[in-house]
Amino acid sequence: MTLPHDRSRLLVDDRVPSEIFSQSMDRWIETMLADDVSEEGGTNNFVRAKLIAKQKGVICGQIVINRMLDKHAPNCSYDWKVGEGELVKERGHVLQISGFSCEILKVERVMLNLLGRLSGISTTTSEWVSNSNDLQLACTRKTEWGILDKWAVHIGGGLTHRLFRSDALMLKENDFASAIESGEDQNDSIKKLISEIDLEKHSKFTVIEVQNINEAILAAQTWSEKQRENSTTDSVVLLLDNMGPMNARIVVTELEKLDLRKWCILEGSGGITKDSISEWSSSGVDLISTSAMNRGVKPLDISLIIEGEK
Numbered sequence: 668m669t670l671p672h673d674r675s676r677l678l679v680d681d682r683v684p685s686e687i688f689s690q691s692m693d694r695w696i697e698t699m700l701a702d703d704v705s706e707e708g709g710t711n712n713f714v715r716a717k718l719i720a721k722q723k724g725v726i727c728g729q730i731v732i733n734r735m736l737d738k739h740a741p742n743c744s745y746d747w748k749v750g751e752g753e754l755v756k757e758r759g760h761v762l763q764i765s766g767f768s769c770e771i772l773k774v775e776r777v778m779l780n781l782l783g784r785l786s787g788i789s790t791t792t793s794e795w796v797s798n799s800n801d802l803q804l805a806c807t808r809k810t811e812w813g814i815l816d817k818w819a820v821h822i823g824g825g826l827t828h829r830l831f832r833s834d835a836l837m838l839k840e841n842d843f844a845s846a847i848e849s850g851e852d853q854n855d856s857i858k859k860l861i862s863e864i865d866l867e868k869h870s871k872f873t874v875i876e877v878q879n880i881n882e883a884i885l886a887a888q889t890w891s892e893k894q895r896e897n898s899t900t901d902s903v904v905l906l907l908d909n910m911g912p913m914n915a916r917i918v919v920t921e922l923e924k925l926d927l928r929k930w931c932i933l934e935g936s937g938g939i940t941k942d943s944i945s946e947w948s949s950s951g952v953d954l955i956s957t958s959a960m961n962r963g964v965k966p967l968d969i970s971l972i973i974e975g976e977k
Contacts, residue, residue: 668953670932671872671904672805672826674834678818684730687830691814696735699777711769714973718762718782720755721968727751727789727822728782731815732762735778740770752789752822761969768973775971783966784812785819790967792823792960798941800948802955807936808832809958816961825960835872836864840908854885861889866897874904874934883907883918887927894930902932909937912950919951 678688720726729751736745743766749755761782764771795804805826810816817827829835843856851859857875864873875890877883883905890903907915915935922928933952939959947955 668932670803670805670826670954671835672803672828672934672954672956673821674817674827674830675821677830677834678814678821678827679730684734688814688818689734692731692734695781695812695815696731696739696777699780700735700739700774703777711767713766714768714771716764716771716971716973717760718764718779718969718971720757720759720761721970723757723759724755724786724790724967725793725823726753726755726761726782726786726967727819728785730818731781731785732778735774735781736764740764740766740774742766743770771971771973779969779971780966781815783969784964785815785822786967786969787964788816788819788961789823791964792820792825795941795944795957795960796824798944800945802944802948803953804960805934805954805956806961807956807958809962811962820961823960826954828956829874835874836869837874837876837906839876840878854882857882857885858889861886862893864893866893866899866901870894870897870899870901872904874906876906876908877910878908879910880914880918880921884921884925884927887922887931888925891927891930902930904932904934906934906936906956907952910935911938912943912946912952915947915950915952 678685726749729747736743743764745762745764747762748760755761803826805828806817806820808829814830817830821827829837838860843853843860846856846860861875875886877886886905894900907918919928919933922931935947935950935952935955939955939957
């Protein structure tokens with residue numbers, strides 16, 4: 668099944684970063700360099716520098732590092748020894764830079780922070796994916812570095828999910844609670860908000876967060892009725908929030924009995940661990956989403972070594 672959760676095409680098209688990705692990269696680069704408060708001066712020898720991985724992992728961040736070097740170390744040339752998304756071995760040569768030492772040292776720490784952080788996420792993601800038994804994995808909007816995290820998850824083999832709040836419509840528990848009027852309950856609010864969705868804008872990717880089996884059935888019924896009225900056949904994403912694989916299996920069974928499963932993409936989320944993937948794989952959901960692939964992840968240990976004058 669092709670899932671709408673893969674938004675990588677909105678980040679890079681034919682190796683060219685989109686405007687939104689370019690702007691995100693520039694914000695992070697400029698902020699990190701400003702915070703690093705690099706002083707001008709120092710030696711100005713022409714040198715070679717090597718970036719060496721101290722541990723094996725999946726390299727991610729070339730597109731960001733290239734952008735930084737081109738703008739902030741314009742007199743340097745560079746040569747990647749490992750491609751984006753490729754595995755580097757322990758003590759493997761990642762990147763070689765040739766140029767003036769003052770330019771290289773000015774960007775050294777930020778470069779290592781960016782490359783290490785993003786490669787750590789892509790490495791962790793690839794480990795999750797390798798244990799997924801073909802169940803698709805997505806990150807969430809719980810990120811530390813925003814769109815950069817999303818890119819790293821994509822490079823590691825995961826799905827980006829929504830890139831930003833307005834990328835796709837998502838109705839959550841707080842949206843339903845906020846829409847309850849006098850005399851109504853949560854179910855009335857769920858039905859009302861789904862019925863009011865503009866399918867011209869949101870039919871292809873709408874996420875409805877549900878807390879239990881009854882809410883899942885109600886959301887699926889309301890969505891299917893709206894699709895039939897509109898003569899369309901798009902599926903809604905039902906995010907099964909903190910329901911666990913056992914309840915998810917019950918949701919699948921009940922939706923199948925009611926002939927509603929075909930209208931739904933089922934996403935398990937909340938409290939997911941690497942050890943629980945096998946249970947989710949047999950639950951019948953289409954994917955699971957977690958922030959564990961990108962939050963609190965240990966960076967890949969990469970160092971820069973200057974070899975001396977060229």
